[in-house]
Amino acid sequence: MEAGYQIPVTALVLIGLMLAFTVVTTVMFRKQKTSADYYLAGRKVNSFINASAISSDYLSAASFLGVAGVAFLFGFDGIIYALGFFVGYIALLLFLASPLRKFGRYTVPDFVSERFHSKTARILGVIGVLFVSLFYMAPQMLGAGKVMGLLLGMEYDTAIIVIALIITVYVTVGGMKGTTVNQLVQFWILFGAMFLLAFIPFVLKGYTYTDVVQFLANFKGPEPETGKMFDGAAYTAPAFWLTSLKDTLSLLLALMFGTAGLPHILVRFYTAPDGKAARRTVIYVLLLIGMFYILSPYVGHVIRYIYLQGDVLGVSQHQMTWLAENGQNLAVPVAGSYFGGQILLGIVVAGAFAAILSTVAGLIIACAGAIGHDLVVNVFNPNMPEITRVKVARVASVFVGLLGIPLGLWAENMQIAILVGLAFAIAASTFFPVLVMGVWWPRMTKNGACAGLVVGIIGSFAMILGKEMLPSFLQFTNPGGFVMILSFIAIYVASKMEVAAKGEAALPHDTKEVMAILHGPEQA
C-alpha cells in the first residue's frame, strides 16, 4: 500500500457497528420453526420494510460501485445501466408482482413446477436459479475483494474469504427474517453514502450536473497519469462505448426485463402479506432506487471531472493512481476520499460493504431455496419433516455461501456492472418469458415451459461463454434481449405443437383453477 494512505478508522467503526447489529439480529431471529419462516420470514413483511430490503438486495456492488464506475469510464453510455436497472422493476410490477404473490409458493422453480406439474421444469428452474445467482454473486465478490482489499489493506483473496464467511454465517443462522432486518439497515447506509457523494459536490462545491457535463464535453487532451487521449465531446455523446445499435438494444432489453427474472428479487415478493401489498412494495422500491440511480451517474461524471483536473483541484497522488488503474470499480471510493476525507471514505466503504453483504445474502437465500426446497425436498424427499427441511436450508446456505470464494477468484479482472449485466441477460432470457407466459397465457403447456427454460439457459450460456466461437452477427456485448426473444418464441411454438398433437389434454388439468388463483380475488 502506498505511503501516506491510512486505513479509514470510520470504515472500521461503521463496519464494526454493522457487524455487531448483524450478530444481534441474527441471534434474535435464529429460531425458525418452519421452512416458510426461514425462506419467507413468515410472509408478514410490511411494504416499506420490504421495499428497503428489496432495494438493498437490488442495489448491489454493481449499482453502488459499478454504475458510477461505468459512467466514469464511458460517460453518457454508462447511464444506460442506471436506466435499465431502474426500468427493470416496471415489468415486474405490471406482470408478475401480484400474481406471483397470490400463487404463494416459495421459489421460482416452485411456480414452474406447480403450474405445469413437471419435475423436469422444476429441475430446469433450479439450474436457472443457480446459473443466474452464481453469475450475479461473482461481481459482488469482485467488489468485496477490490474495495475491502485495497481500502482495508487486505489481499484480494483474503478479503473474499472473509466476506464469504461473514455472509454465510449470518444467512445460515438468521434466514430470511434476520436477512430482511439487516438489509433494511444496510440499505439506508448505502443510500446515505451515495446521497452524501452527490450532495457534497453538487451543493457544497457547486459542481452542478450542467457545469460538469459542459466541462467534460469541451475537454480534449491527454488524460493525467496514463497520457491517453480523452475526447470529451464523444464521451458525453451517445455511442462512445456502445457503438452498435444491435448491442445497445439487446443490453437495454436484458436490463429492462432481467429484473423480473432475478430469483433473489422474485422470492422477496412471496414475503409480502398479499398481492396488493406486493404492488405497493414495488412503488416504494421505484422511489428509493430511482433516487439512487439519478445520483450515481452524476457521481461518475463528477469523478471524471476531478480526475481530468488532477492537481488543479488538489487530487492526491494515490487517488489519481486508483482512478487511472481501477477507476471502473473504485470511482466511488475515490469520490468519498476526495470530497470527505477519511470520514466519507469510511462511510462509502461501509456502504459498499452493506451493498455486497445484502445482495449476497439475498442470493444465498434464493440458491438455498432452489437446492434445499426445490431439489432435496421436492424432487428427492417430499415427505421430509419440517424441522429437517430447516436444517437442509441451512446446509444449502453454507454450501452456496462458500461457493462465493471460487467465484470471486474467477472474476478478479472483470468490470462489476458489465458482469452483473450478464446475470441480467440470463435472468431475462431464462425466467422472464416463462413466468410472464405462465402467469398470463392459459394455453401454455409443460413442453412450452421446458423449451423456454432450455433455450434461455443454453442460449445465454453459449452466447456469453462461447461468444468467440459464434459468427459475428451472433456476437453481442450482452445477449439478453436476443435470447429472451428466442425463449418467448420457443415457449409459443412448443406449446402450440403440444396442443396440436395432444389436443386439450396437453394443457395442465387445473389451468382454470390456477388462473383463478393468479388473477381472481385474493385467497384468505
Added chain:
Amino acid sequence: MDRIERIRKRQLNFALGIGIPYFAFVIGIFLLVYLAKETVTSVNILDFPLHYWLVAVAVYPITWALFIWYVGKANAIEDEIETIAQGD
C-alpha cells in the same frame, strides 16, 4: 370460470395498455438518442444537453407518476373483483 377469464383479460389489457406505451417510450428515447445523435446532442435546455435530460433525469419522475397512478388503479380493480366475489 368465464368470470375469471374476463378478469384475467381485463387485468392483462390494463397492464399491456400501460406497459406497451411505457416500454415504447423508453426504447424510443434510446432510438432517438442513438439514431438522431447529431440533432439531439446539439440541443440544450437550460444549458443541459437534451439527451442527458431525457435519459438521466426526466424518465424517473415520469415513471414515478405513471406507476403510482397504476398501482392505485390496479389495486382498485382488485377491490372491485373482491366485492363482486363476496356478493356472489
